[in-house]
Amino acid sequence: MRIYFGVLKMAEKKDEKYIKRMADMLRQGSALTDLSCPVCASPLLRLKDGTLWCAKDEKKVIVVKEGEEQAKVTSAMAMEELQKLSTALSDLLDNLEKIKKMKKS
Numbered sequence: 001m002r003i004y005f006g007v008l009k010m011a012e013k014k015d016e017k018y019i020k021r022m023a024d025m026l027r028q029g030s031a032l033t034d035l036s037c038p039v040c041a042s043p044l045l046r047l048k049d050g051t052l053w054c055a056k057d058e059k060k061v062i063v064v065k066e067g068e069e070q071a072k073v074t075s076a077m078a079m080e081e082l083q084k085l086s087t088a089l090s091d092l093l094d095n096l097e098k099i100k101k102m103k104k105s
């Protein structure tokens, strides 16, 4: 009985943490949605940029609408990666240009 009580208390503390985090995000302009996390079933937040966020898992959640193919989600994620990669690449090219100019002068 005592052990069970201890476990319960720990879970409560964890919940408190995520509720506080959620409250912070709401204050920062995120909105509470009627969607729930597929992993932990807690309500999801919609961030200012439209991202769905689980405050409990601290993870981005991608909702697949009925009839929508998984492939679309995968390609959206691939696009994101590609964008990150191209940003990194253009930074690299910028730096290369700077080095070239430095060598010329």
Ligand SMILES: [Zn+2]
Pocket (backbone or CB within 6 Å): 037, 038, 039, 040, 041, 042, 054, 055, 056, 057
């Ligand atoms: Zn979750």
